Amino acid sequence: MKTSRKATLFLLIALICASSQVVSHAAKVEPEIASALDVCSSLDQFTRWISDLSGETEALIHGKPHYILTRYALADDARTSEQYLREQFYAMGLEVETQMVFPEFSRNLIARLPGITRPEDVVIICAHYDSTSEDPLTRAPGADDNASGTAGVLTAASILRNFRFECSVEFCLFTAEEFGLYGSEAYAAECLAAGKNVVAVLNMDMIIHSTNDVQSLLPLDVDIVTNSASETLAASIKSSIERYTPLDAEVTVDAVRGSDHASFWDIGSPAVAVAENLPSEIWSGSTSVYHTTDDLITQPNVDLPFGLSVARGIAAATMIQAHWERPRSLPFGVASSAVVDGINRSDGGEHRAFMSVGEESGTDGAFAECRAENLVLQGAVGPGPAVSTRPSVIPPLLRRSFPAPPLFRKEKRSLWS
Ligand SMILES: [Zn+2]
16 A cells, blocks of 8 residues: 555656656747747838838838828728738748638738648638728728737748748738628638638737726736637747747637637637737727727837737747748858849849858848849849749839848758758
């Protein structure tokens, strides 16, 4: 009896030790993920996307400057913002699919990274890009609701495009959420009809007001809203956010249909919303400019680093959910020169240029900028003058510098085989 108790105790201690090892292994910070979050996204770019989408600055669309005054799904400018967003994905080398929801609405946009071994399993990062206000056809800046989440999706895309995944990753920007989740409903129905296995949906909706403006005791962390069927996903996202960003995350099981994640609950997929506050808090006034013409990036309580951290946390969570395999680019440390394909910003013509890739130059990335003969070209970098690894479709408009992907050390060469 005694011996048996001892054995049981020993077994129990061994089990506790083993499980704590499992926990600490699962909770470790992967240096490639941490590096990618830091190097492939920037506060400047995140800010610029929100600023352009909310009409604070002139957006460049089809090469022409234009103030986007509203993204209300029925407004002409919503179509303009749709084109702007398409061009942002193109500039990252991603192809974009368009889905019509109703002919009168601006359309859904879907950019994809196909999975390597399990392409039928899909992780979706999404946000609605439409907006509303008390005068929606004229002015609905929606900087927080939801240019912020839209910029979050673009930020995640700018990070994740540098990696390969076992599962497919989709970046979805939905229309007509403000009319009642129409865009996401249409896309969830399409996923169901196509027999896709949507394994996780990470929806960002309102992520730049870190503090509330009603001076109540609302928490200053990021909120993850989940239904009970998505609790495992929510816990994993919380863990990623807390490991890879300075933020705390709080999970609340609250099956309110406040945003696009609910459309995926309806098709039986795990889905969560990530937001500055709970829907109940937002609806009761925690963000007072919500759905008004004052939802501007210049509001004093806008906290852009907070929003960028949320987006980075979502990117890290997706890398884990989609089972990241290895960096997508070629061994840049090996290449001494590279070819850059791109569009001349000034005349829109297609050009090819050669550039040298020095290990110390900081340009050894899948996407680099080349300045030669007064041309400013951006494009993917190949391993030498004769080969280009750039995607087959040349982005129609490239105008911004995207930060170079993480600088992988030489020892990591074996990853590229
Ligand atoms: Zn919203």
